[in-house]
Amino acid sequence: MGQVWKAYDRTLQRRVAVKLLRSDLVGGSTDRATLERRFLRECRVTAGIDHPGLVTVYDAGMDEGDLYLVMQLLDGMDLADLIAEQEPVPWEWAVAVAAQICSVLAAIHAAPVVHRDLKPRNVMVRRDGTVKVLDLGVAAVLDPDSTKLTSTGALPGSPAYMAPEQALTGLAEPRSDLYALGCLMYEMLAGRAPFTAPTALAVLQRHLTDRPDPIGTHRPDVPSGLDRLVADLLEKQPEDRPATAQDVYRRLVPLLPPAARDADAALAPNSAMDPTRPLRHPAAPQPFPHAVPAQAAAADGGRYAAVDRTEAGGLAAVVTGAAGPAGVIAGVAAAAVGHAGAHVGTVTPSPGSGSASGSVAGVASGSGSAHLGWAVSAGPSAANVRTDTGHSSGNSIGNRSGTGGGAGHRVGNIPAPAGGSPLDPSGTDWSAVPSAGPDPGGLDVAAALDAAARLLGESQLAQAVDVLGAALPAAVARHGEHDPVVLELRQALADTLLADRQFRRALPELRYLASTFATKAGPLDPEAMEYARQVASCLEELGETHQALQEYRALHAAFQRIPADRADLHFGFELRERTALLLAAVGDPYQAESLLGPLLAEEQRALGLHHPQVVALGQQLLRIQGMRTAWRP
Known part of the structure; x- marks a missing residue:
């Protein structure tokens, strides 16, 4: 999926690894800002999983269209090489x-996250x-919708x-x-x-x-x-x-x-x-001394410099060019770890390598291969994952969208905080804010929403969740469960939880909102149906496939009762597609095909033959048709 380079952190005097993800494998949007936001979101989710069996991530970002991760550098051997060297592996x-591995999977599934690509x-x-x-x-980073094919067709x-x-x-x-x-x-x-x-x-x-x-x-x-x-x-x-x-x-x-x-x-x-x-020997000390990191390629300058040599494989590389300012990876060298072995060559800074904080300035050239006993990848971190990208998370409270889970929610008719500046969410105990005036608690709820919107704009999703989650109980206590201000706050919390991929915590909030809007405006109310769809989507993300299928089917049955002139065509398309794909996932590809065929024809008429959604659906149908005869009847 990319290359891994061994590098040196000048600031903390340690070796690190830099992974460059291959942009040609990205099958989603070509919008680089969107890709970077999605990439950082996935990094935050995985970095929030605290387990010693995952690799620590120190930094993440994008440089000239290429995604990169700065991670813990590990010594050892991947399982594929271990199997080759130890065959047969002692049972x-x-x-x-x-x-x-079970210990790691238990932790990531509780997050909930699915690895998707567990292999030697x-x-x-x-x-x-x-x-x-x-x-x-x-x-998940390579394709935001895992049911679609990547740009390479797989x-x-x-x-x-x-x-x-x-x-x-x-x-x-x-x-x-x-x-x-x-x-x-x-x-x-x-x-x-x-x-x-x-x-x-x-x-x-x-x-x-x-x-x-x-x-x-x-x-x-x-x-x-x-x-x-x-x-x-x-x-x-x-x-x-x-x-x-x-x-x-x-x-x-x-x-x-x-x-x-x-x-x-x-x-x-x-x-x-x-x-x-x-x-x-649980908790036994390490029986061997760790290698002492080599000296930095330069005494000052960029934060990440190339290491001149790897002890594990004895491979050398040359680094040329001056280092950039702090935070810039001025060159990474010695190992691009891939299935064929280690790629060794010369690293040359790209134009403008010292101009952007957090950018990877070096690219590899040369050829050759050799075995290298180092490998790294993404995982949790005690350090903060880089979030100062200047880009919105794409899930703003001020811009609600019905296109999928995690959409932001617009806050209306709530007074702005005094002075026009949001409260600092760090350490704020919203339940302890004293009420004042005829609208007790009104300003602090508005401040919480404003602060959360600002944090979302800075891609600080976890902090936004903390602000909204702390404000909600106080708002309920002061205004009551059914007050419009409380409802707005709960909607913002649910949307932000989805944006932060906290599906287990979001699920009860979404169920409550779906029930509330259905009670207030009827089960066919657009808000009620959208929250019901998000409930099904949450269940799907949590791996509750059968429950998600039941929710989608019930929702589609309700959708069919809406008059044609009032029905949201795209909403109906999505319900039918998710229902069909889940049917295939639980072992009924024949019924899935019977639903997807007519759906594809309708989408072609409505959107055109070359619309990306139509093309992706056609690929999915072909995939199911090609394999359904192999599936158990």
Whole structure:
């Protein structure tokens, strides 16, 4: 999905990694500002997941149209190389790796986030045996609508590890990640992926139809319980797999090695990158000294400079050009890590490299490949992800849109804060603000909304949520649940939660709003129906596919009662498309096709043959038609 370069942070005197995402893989909008906002949003979501099995992100942004991440630099080996070097992988190692991955998946699914592209190259085993999961959120960045194809004509993800429902529709839920985990476990134990074929499409079709050989046919030493667990993870229907990562971990525990009390063994060198070590020697000190970072390429100037050498692979690169001002990555060198190996060449600053804070100024040239034992990717961070882009988050309180989850809400008829300046949200206890005058609490609610709007404009979504979430209980206490001011505040909170991808927290707010507007104006009220649609969308994001399908069906049945001259055509199109795709995801591609065919014809008449929405829907229909014969009837 891109290149990874080893670099040096001059400010904090440490090595870092810079990942450049390939712009040609981005299948969504060509609007670079929109792409950057979406990219930063995904970075914030993943950075908010606190787990040691994820990689720390230090910075993120865009430079001359290319997205970049500055991340923790890891020493170790990715799982693909480990499998190649250790074949066959001891089954105890496979269990230890899977258990650590389960811990990571449990954390990200609770966020809720779906990885979408769990594969051996995205799992690293470090020298101390700990496991890191890489590239969290990257698949979502590459395409905002995961049911659409990327610009290269493929869905985000890797065919060899893609769950049947993801292969068929592009929709992924937590149990899709568990299917990918089953593929990883199978490959570790059997020495090969569960399904292989000459083409990517043929591999996907095998995921839909075939059952892999039992592990025992390749590895008689593998315990039967482990063989059964892998088979359960590779079930075709999501509901037939273990429900959660916690359930998988529970079944792995009896197979894990017991903790030892041998200090000498715990402190012995661990050159084999044994993934059972963290389980046998929990909390043991590192048995080897970390490498001392090399000196910066320049004594001052840009924050990120190139490192002259990598200890892991002994690879060298040349950095040319002067460093820019603080915050500029003046050059990154030594390793562009990819599936073919490490790309080594010369880094030359691009024109104007010292002019923009946070920009990546160097680009690679040259050729060659070599093995490099370093890999990095996106993950959580104790440091702040860069947000001072100057761009709106695209989800402003002052501009509500019905195009999807996270749209902002316009606040009307609320007095502006005194003095015209918003209150500082940091540390503000809105419930403690004293009421005054005939409209108690009016100004502080307005100030909260104004402050949240400002924070959204600065892409500070988490802070905006905190401001609105703290203001809502105080507003309810002062005005009552049904006061218009409280309703406006609740709408703003729900919209901001969606923008921040806090779907679990947004769901009850959306249900309340849908019910409130339906009670006040009837179930066919546009606001009531929009919030009901967002409820279904939230359920879909949370992996509650069957519940989401029920919501969409009920909403479409209600929509059909609206007179044709008052019905929102595009709203109806969306309901039908989501219903069809979820039907395919739960194992009924025939009914999905019967809905998508007429829908495509209607959209072609209404929007034109070459409208992007029509083209994407046509691609989806062709995909389902091409694979439906392979799906279980």
